[in-house]
Amino acid sequence: MFESFSVAFISIVLEAMPFMLLGTLVSSLIEVFVSREWIAKRLGDGKFSYFFLAGLMGIIFPVCECAIVPIMRRLIKKGVPKGIAITFMLAVPIVNPMVLFSTFYAFPKQPEMVFGRAILGYIGAILIGVIMDRQLGDKHILRDEHSAIESCGCHHHEDSHCECHDHSESHSHDHHECGAHAHEKPSAKSQFLHIIAHTSGEFIDVGRFLILGAFIAASMQTFVPKNLLSAVSDNSILSILIMMLMAFVLSLCSEADAFIASTFNNTFSSTSVLAFLIFGPMIDIKNTIMLSASFKSRFVIRLISVIFIVCFALTLIVSMLL
Amino acid sequence: MITEKQIRTIIYTILSLLITGLLVSGRTLQYLHPRMIKFQIFAAIFLILLTIYNWIKLVRKELNTTSSSKTEKRLQWRTVIPFFLLFLIILLNPNTLSAEAKQNKTLQLGEIEQSTNMKPQEKDLVKELTPEEIASKEEGNTFDESKYDNSDILNENNIVGGNTNNTEDINASLPTDFLGIVSGMYDTPELFLGKTVVLEGFVYREDAYTDDMFVLGRLLITCCVADASIAGLYIEPENASDYATDSWIRVEGTVVEGEKYLPETDSYMDIYTLDNMTIEKIDTLENPYVYWTY
Numbered sequence: 129m130f131e132s133f134s135v136a137f138i139s140i141v142l143e144a145m146p147f148m149l150l151g152t153l154v155s156s157l158i159e160v161f162v163s164r165e166w167i168a169k170r171l172g173d174g175k176f177s178y179f180f181l182a183g184l185m186g187i188i189f190p191v192c193e194c195a196i197v198p199i200m201r202r203l204i205k206k207g208v209p210k211g212i213a214i215t216f217m218l219a220v221p222i223v224n225p226m227v228l229f230s231t232f233y234a235f236p237k238q239p240e241m242v243f244g245r246a247i248l249g250y251i252g253a254i255l256i257g258v259i260m261d262r263q264l265g266d267k268h269i270l271r272d273e274h275s276a277i278e279s280c281g282c283h284h285h286e287d288s289h290c291e292c293h294d295h296s297e298s299h300s301h302d303h304h305e306c307g308a309h310a311h312e313k314p315s316a317k318s319q320f321l322h323i324i325a326h327t328s329g330e331f332i333d334v335g336r337f338l339i340l341g342a343f344i345a346a347s348m349q350t351f352v353p354k355n356l357l358s359a360v361s362d363n364s365i366l367s368i369l370i371m372m373l374m375a376f377v378l379s380l381c382s383e384a385d386a387f388i389a390s391t392f393n394n395t396f397s398s399t400s401v402l403a404f405l406i407f408g409p410m411i412d413i414k415n416t417i418m419l420s421a422s423f424k425s426r427f428v429i430r431l432i433s434v435i436f437i438v439c440f441a442l443t444l445i446v447s448m449l450l
Numbered sequence: 451m452i453t454e455k456q457i458r459t460i461i462y463t464i465l466s467l468l469i470t471g472l473l474v475s476g477r478t479l480q481y482l483h484p485r486m487i488k489f490q491i492f493a494a495i496f497l498i499l500l501t502i503y504n505w506i507k508l509v510r511k512e513l514n515t516t517s518s519s520k521t522e523k524r525l526q527w528r529t530v531i532p533f534f535l536l537f538l539i540i541l542l543n544p545n546t547l548s549a550e551a552k553q554n555k556t557l558q559l560g561e562i563e564q565s566t567n568m569k570p571q572e573k574d575l576v577k578e579l580t581p582e583e584i585a586s587k588e589e590g591n592t593f594d595e596s597k598y599d600n601s602d603i604l605n606e607n608n609i610v611g612g613n614t615n616n617t618e619d620i621n622a623s624l625p626t627d628f629l630g631i632v633s634g635m636y637d638t639p640e641l642f643l644g645k646t647v648v649l650e651g652f653v654y655r656e657d658a659y660t661d662d663m664f665v666l667g668r669l670l671i672t673c674c675v676a677d678a679s680i681a682g683l684y685i686e687p688e689n690a691s692d693y694a695t696d697s698w699i700r701v702e703g704t705v706v707e708g709e710k711y712l713p714e715t716d717s718y719m720d721i722y723t724l725d726n727m728t729i730e731k732i733d734t735l736e737n738p739y740v741y742w743t744y
Contacts, residue, residue, distance in 0.1 A: 129548055129550055129551065130544075131544040131545075131546060131547075131548060132544075132546075132547045132548045132550070132551030133551075134539045134542060134544035135480070135481065135544045135545065135546065135547055135551075135675050136547075136551075136675060136676040137536075137539060138481050138536075138539060138540055138544070139481035139482060139674035139675040139676045140674060140676045141536060142469075142472070142478065142481050142482055142486075142490065142674065143481075143482055143486060143673055143674040143676075145469075145493050146486075146489035146490060146492050146493040146496075147489070149492070149493055149496050149497070150492070153496070233486075233673065234673055236672065236673070237672070237742075321503075324499070324500065324503045325503075327500065328458070328462070328500050328503060328504060329458075331500070332458055332461060332529060332533075333529075335532075335533070336528070336529055336532040336533065339532035339533065339535065339536050340532055343532075343535070345676065346676060349551075349676060350551055353553075387673060387674070388676075390672070390673060390677050391674075391676040391677045393677065394677070394679050
């Protein structure tokens, strides 16, 4: 049995790794070339239509959920309305070409999974953003102005020091090696090194979650009897809840989670797999930890509750319609 | 003290060596569908680049005597342990799924619904291959095309593929592989009924099965082994109990239609199976998997 577990474990990791590498590379490119100010300018107005725009930002800003919390925090600090920033945070890791590309590869015979993920993720992110916007009003949700979690501090400073960054837990960075920030236009070489440095750090950060996720998924496949899972999967509500719980616990990168979701496709219903695919990128253990470091606990609990209710309701409606 | 930077360099070095080694040795195919190989090549190249980058950074750092070790981040075990667990398991070189693990896979008998969806793409690819090429690619799938009536194939393609203008290509789309034959029995039974086929696979049993039956199966991979399901068909050879579960056999038999009680569904269903069978025990095939090609 251990050998069977090992085969499944390795195959999941190997399958997802290239997509995770590609995702971290794209994320690093954006980190270097796209400024938060640019996004803040386009989302800062607060008009209702901006929710729809925020939900589509992942198309030009394809970042996985591993890197999105610090960006969302920065957007709020830049003055983007909270609801729109939340929609942005929830939609970007789903409605983005990298994630949909990997989903397409993971479900080659089920294009409906790609469309379902994109559409439900988009609708869900907007709904959650609007609900949270109404609930939060003018409440302050940030812990303080100098919270621990930050994205790369050098980001878009138009500086040239960043090749020396170290990435560590939760995408916080050490700037100890950087020395003074030289606010000059960076050279192509320094930009290239910055991209490589970001990718190098980020891949290790998120890769361990992939490995842990693959470990749990392979364990379930190997050691949990099919009959037991089948009994759960026969109940549509229970199977959706189980898959949402699994997405939360596994904490997979959205660029690789489709491959793990596809391993449950033969056991669980498509809608419950869809629940896994939209709930996981919106909230999981690692994002909860990152959110808790930057935002007030009451806000985090409320956000998780709304995400849970909306994702559950959407997938349940889809399962009833199908 | 080992720093995070050093351990990161070690992780990238081992990871790039392992991924490259798996690719070069062909072991990647023990775990993944062949269509995923291009992504593995990308990963190997990118990991080598990251390895070189980290080594250069590390060497520069070591040479720079002015930097203080106090500013170095300490090794974080929660980062190290998952990666070294992965390395250890890869180095153990696991390559087969046990019979117990196969029990946890979904069983697809005949109604391998993907075959309907995949048909156009599958045929497009098959058109480019000669039967010999297909046979050499799918080791052990020794379907004898001379036993088929080509006019049936033409009719089949006219109906299913709707391609009536390209008869030469249609001739080449004769199914010669395990998956093509097993799904073809259900998709286009008129082509197969009464014909003799040769199939190689493993013996698969579930608890509910009676002693006189088993499934002749192969693991069907969509992306990776983790998502594999068992594709196959029921057979009832005379001395079924002589063949151990998970052992590999070559079965030659005539395709017949019948009604059978299926323990999985607790109902009688029309199935296609083999009759007048000759069974031979064989070694496990070098590549035990079957794939849809697209």
